[in-house]
Amino acid sequence: MASSPASYRPSSDMMAITVIVAVLAAVPVVASLVGDPFLVKIATRVVVFAIAAVALNLVLGFGGLVSLMHAGLFGIGGYVVAILAFHADDSSRLFDLFPGTTELSIGLPLAMLVAGAAAAVMGLVSLRTSGVYFIMITLAFNQMLYYFFVALQQYGGEDGLQIMSDLTLFGHAAIGRMSFYYGCLVALALVLVVVQRLINSRFGMVLRASSQNERRLTAIGIAPLRYRLTAFALSGAIAGLAGALLAAGQQFISPAEMSWVRSGDLVVMCVLGGMARVWGPVLGAAVFLVLEIVLSGWSTHWQLAFGLLIILVVVSLRGGLIDLLHLVGRRGASR
Amino acid sequence: MDVALFTEQLLNGVQLGVQLFLMAAGLTLVFGIMNMINLTHGSLYMIGAFVAAALFGHTGSFLLALVIAVPATALAGALLEAAVLRHFYHRGHLDQVLVTFGLILVLNEIVKMIWGAVPVPLPVPQLLSGSVTLFADVTYPSFRLAILGVGAVVALGLYAVVAHTRIGMWVRAGASNRDIASAMGVNVELIFSLVFAAGAALAGLAGIMAGPINAVQVGMGEPVLILALVVTVIGGVGSIKGAFIAALMIGVVDTFGRVLLPPALGSMMIFMLMAVILAWRPRGLFPVHG
Numbered sequence: 001m002a003s004s005p006a007s008y009r010p011s012s013d014m015m016a017i018t019v020i021v022a023v024l025a026a027v028p029v030v031a032s033l034v035g036d037p038f039l040v041k042i043a044t045r046v047v048v049f050a051i052a053a054v055a056l057n058l059v060l061g062f063g064g065l066v067s068l069m070h071a072g073l074f075g076i077g078g079y080v081v082a083i084l085a086f087h088a089d090d091s092s093r094l095f096d097l098f099p100g101t102t103e104l105s106i107g108l109p110l111a112m113l114v115a116g117a118a119a120a121v122m123g124l125v126s127l128r129t130s131g132v133y134f135i136m137i138t139l140a141f142n143q144m145l146y147y148f149f150v151a152l153q154q155y156g157g158e159d160g161l162q163i164m165s166d167l168t169l170f171g172h173a174a175i176g177r178m179s180f181y182y183g184c185l186v187a188l189a190l191v192l193v194v195v196q197r198l199i200n201s202r203f204g205m206v207l208r209a210s211s212q213n214e215r216r217l218t219a220i221g222i223a224p225l226r227y228r229l230t231a232f233a234l235s236g237a238i239a240g241l242a243g244a245l246l247a248a249g250q251q252f253i254s255p256a257e258m259s260w261v262r263s264g265d266l267v268v269m270c271v272l273g274g275m276a277r278v279w280g281p282v283l284g285a286a287v288f289l290v291l292e293i294v295l296s297g298w299s300t301h302w303q304l305a306f307g308l309l310i311i312l313v314v315v316s317l318r319g320g321l322i323d324l325l326h327l328v329g330r331r332g333a334s335r
Numbered sequence: 336m337d338v339a340l341f342t343e344q345l346l347n348g349v350q351l352g353v354q355l356f357l358m359a360a361g362l363t364l365v366f367g368i369m370n371m372i373n374l375t376h377g378s379l380y381m382i383g384a385f386v387a388a389a390l391f392g393h394t395g396s397f398l399l400a401l402v403i404a405v406p407a408t409a410l411a412g413a414l415l416e417a418a419v420l421r422h423f424y425h426r427g428h429l430d431q432v433l434v435t436f437g438l439i440l441v442l443n444e445i446v447k448m449i450w451g452a453v454p455v456p457l458p459v460p461q462l463l464s465g466s467v468t469l470f471a472d473v474t475y476p477s478f479r480l481a482i483l484g485v486g487a488v489v490a491l492g493l494y495a496v497v498a499h500t501r502i503g504m505w506v507r508a509g510a511s512n513r514d515i516a517s518a519m520g521v522n523v524e525l526i527f528s529l530v531f532a533a534g535a536a537l538a539g540l541a542g543i544m545a546g547p548i549n550a551v552q553v554g555m556g557e558p559v560l561i562l563a564l565v566v567t568v569i570g571g572v573g574s575i576k577g578a579f580i581a582a583l584m585i586g587v588v589d590t591f592g593r594v595l596l597p598p599a600l601g602s603m604m605i606f607m608l609m610a611v612i613l614a615w616r617p618r619g620l621f622p623v624h625g
Contacts, residue, residue, distance in 0.1 A: 066429050125610045128617045132372045132428055132572065136564045137613065143561045144606035151598035260561065264436045271433060301448055307440030311419075314433045 013196055016279050021189045028178055040181050042293065046286045047184045048246045051191050053269040053281035055238035058195055060267065061275030062204065063231050064211025065127075068263040069138040070239050072145030073119050075258030077111035077240030078247035079149060082161040084110070089164045104169045104248060111244035112237040118145075119236020120229065127228050142260045149255045160254025167248050174248065184245050188282070191238055196278045198234075207231050268310055274320030283321045339473045344590050350479050352586025353486025357541035358563035359570070359578040360493055361534020367510035367573020367623055368527050369424050374435035375415060376538055376563065377556025378442040383408040383539025384546040384555065385450055388457040397460035404543055405536050412535020416528060439557070447553050457546035482544045489537065490579055497575050506530055510573035511623050562589075565609050571619030581620065584608070 024047060031039035052074050059065040084107050087093060087100025094100060101107060126137045155161045167174045174180060198204050209217045210224035217224055247253035265288065273284025291309070295302035317323060358380060365373050387404035391397060419438065423431050463478040497503040508516035509523045509530075517523045542556065549555065566585050570577025585605050592604030612620065 060429075066432060068432070122610075125614050129613065132366055132370065133568060133613075133617070135372055135428060135432060136568050137609070139561060140565045140568070140606050140609055143558075144603050147602035148599055151602045153598070260557070264432075267429075268433065268436070271429070301444050303440045304444035304448075307437040307444065310437030310440070311434055314430050314437070 013277060013279065014193075016277070017189070017192045017196065020279055020282050021185065021192070024185055024188070025182070028181060037177070040177055042289065044177075044181045044184055044249055045246075046289050047181070047188050048242050048249065049266075049269065049289060050282040050285040051184075051188050051245065052239050052242035053266050053273070053285045054188075054191055054195060054278065055235045055242065056266045057270045057275055057278070057281045058198075058235045058238070059228075059231050060270050061280070062199055062211065063207050063228055065228065065232070066135045066267070067126075067138045067232070067235075068135060068260060068267070069119075069122065069126075069142040069145070070235070070266050071258045071260065071262035072142040073115045073236040073239040074243035074246070074262070074266075075145060075149060075253065075255065076115045076118055077243030078253035078257060079155070079161065079243075080111035080114050080240070081107040081167075081244040081247045082163050082253045083155055085163045085165055085167065086155060086161060102165050102167050103171075104167055104174050104244075107167070107248075108241060108244050111240045115240020115243070116233045116237030119239075120233040123229050123232035123236070127225060127232065139260055139263070142258070142263050146255050146258045146260070149258065156254070158255060160252055160256070163247065163251040163253075167251075175251070180249055184249070187241065187245065191241075192279055192282070195238075199278055203227060203230070268313075270320075272313055272317075272320055274322030276319060277322055280320055280322050287321065339471075340594075342469065342473050343475060344594055345587065346475055346479070346483065348587035348590035349583060350483045350486070350586070351590060352583035353483055353490065354541050354545060355559070355562055355566050355586055356490055356579050356582035357486060357537045358559055359566040359582055360490075360575060361531070361537050362563050363567045363570065363573055363575065363578045364506065364510060364530045365527075365534060366567060368506070368513060368523065368530060370513075371420065371424055372428055372431045372435065373420065374432065374560065375420075375438045375442065376534070377560030378439055379408055379412050379415075379535045379538040380542035380545075380556035380559055381446060381553070382411050382442070382542070384457065384542035384551045385446055385455060386539075387543040388455040388546060388551045389450070391457055392455075400457075401540075401543055405539050408539025408542075409532045409536035412538075413528065413532040415535075416531040420531075443553050450553075452553060454550040454552040457543075457551050459547040478547060482548075485540075485544065489540070493537075494575065494579070502526070502529075562605070565605060569609055569612050569619055571621040571623055573623035574619070574621040577619055577621030577623075 024043065027043040028040050031037060031043075052070065056067060056070045059067055081104070083094065084100045085102050087098075088102045089100065092100070122138075122141045126134055126141065129137060149155070150158045169183065174183065199208070206217070206222055206224070206227045209222075210227060214224055243253070243257070246257065269284035269288045270281045271284070272288055273282065274280030291306070292302075295305055299305070313320075319326075358376065362373065362376050365371055365376075383404055386407050387400040390400035390403055394400065415438070419434065423434055459476075459478045463481050465477050466474040467477050467480055468474050497506055505516065505521045505526050508519070508521055509526055513523055538556075541559070545555075545559070562585060566578055566581045569585070570579070570581035585608070588608055589605045592601040595601070596604065616622075
């Protein structure tokens with residue numbers, strides 16, 4: 001699941017991250033060259049979901065924890081930003097205490113804090129179990145969050161919550177298409193670098209070890225629970241950041257973004273891209289979302305093809321697209 | 336809350352519980368015996384309901400629809416198991432989640448291609464369309480009472496088979512330790528195929544009975560699947576007794592939670608109950624594996 005130490009070269013990972021960020025940074029240029037502003041919109045979506053998938057992969061790929069509650073955590077982040085804007089809009093107070101705000105320098109950290117705290121609390125229960133139990137419990141928690149926001153009539157219930165006022169970042173308008181895209185890209189770059197460094201640290205080593213052999217780890221005197229819980233909370237906070245960015249970008253958040261199917265989508269993104277590398281899920285998110293757009297434009301029954309594709313990936317492409325890249329690379333080298 | 340409302344809600348809760356048990360029975364044994372996470376169980380629930388609705392549309396007989404649709408769902412389940420799921424027993428849980436997740440998309444889409452995205456009508460059978468007076472001024476719809484009765488009979492029958500027959504003994508042996516059971520000469524693979532088909536039949540039955548109350552539509556199985564997963568986890572994976580008790584508990588708590596508490600809290604009740612129980616007993620109320 002996690003990478004073997006022999007093939008592990010941190011420098012090549014940093015290189016890959018640089019290349020990915022550079023390619024994504026060039027998208028608006030290409031979009032303006034071909035005159036298709038829709039490309040930037042797609043790329044924004046890719047970047048936002050890439051952040052969420054990288055967050056999930058921290059626990060999935062490196063901790064071996066199959067979490068199906070990340071769409072819920074993602075949604076919490078979105079709702080934090082949207083609810084703050086809602087209260088700023090009608091100058092009411094949240095819990096009759098706090099004023100709302102449209103300032104993202106407050107909204108984004110708060111979204112991360114709340115999503116991280118929620119992940120910590122639910123993680124504390126889920127991480128006491130393992131295997132199928134863990135999967136089912138995280139799935140159940142995802143549905144709990146989903147129904148919670150469906151039931152919140154004050155904030156739109158099932159219809160979702162529109163952000164009416166203009167969001168700002170340090171007082172500047174934050175929702176221009178270009179500036180927002182580059183803002184999200186900076187967030188993705190930061191997340192990739194932080195997670196990459198974390199994975200190579202002692203903390204990351206323990207986390208990876210816990211997914212490979214828990215008993216041995218315990219035997220050398222390290223209790224994995226604390227490490228897993230920390231990773232889970234951090235992963236939740238980053239997923240919350242992604243959700244907050246989604247809500248800010250589309251000026252809207254609804255429980256549909258938190259359905260358990262979304263959680264499954266995030267897992268597919270990780271597996272599709274390749275879980276062994278921090279940057280793998282970025283590829284997965286890009287391919288997943290582009291395929292979604294291409295297939296849905298092609299047929300109304302695109303989900304059939306999509307489902308079959310997921311099954312095919314599981315059956316044949318165990319290491320994700322990264323493996324495919326390696327395969328192509330090796331064939332090229334041997335020629 | 337007066338006596339009439341209380342009785343009605345209690346019966347609603349037990350009826351939901353019985354339906355959840357029909358779903359959870361198959362799930363818990365599949366988890367228990369093969370250690371396989373199967374998200375397609377909700378699709379079988381949907382298939383049962385759709386086949387029954389189609390048959391009802393052709394014949395106009397609910398009973399006939401029920402009698403044919405249940406074995407048809409069992410057959411669909413057996414095919415699914417033999418064609419796809421069987422190859423994933425020895426894979427990790429992540430692969431199982433992904434494959435069954437992909438299958439849900441495929442099956443939903445196939446159902447949509449055959450029957451369309453609009454809900455298909457499956458009315459309450461004529462005979463059971465009225466209400467029954469229980470006592471004094473308390474009445475209850477006959478159909479819901481019938482669901483309760485069918486569910487109770489099936490639950491008892493299942494308990495009798497699992498607890499008191501030879502096949503049931505093999506099933507329990509498989510669920511508590513597959514390797515040892517296999518070494519003692521139990522054909523675990525065959526038992527499992529049977530259990531899977533039987534579980535599919537029960538899921539189909541639950542779907543058919545839910546059809547007239549909820550809507551027969553694509554994706555109808557997924558909310559129920561998740562409730563059934565909660566039941567399975569609370570009851571303890573592999574335990575029929577645990578599934579039964581947990582199903583009734585979830586049914587009643589969910590129903591009363593929605594009536595008594597504010598909506599945001601009421602909808603979260605069962606999940607909080609699950610969290611509390613698992614914090615206390617991480618392997619559920621009646622753990623099967625030592």
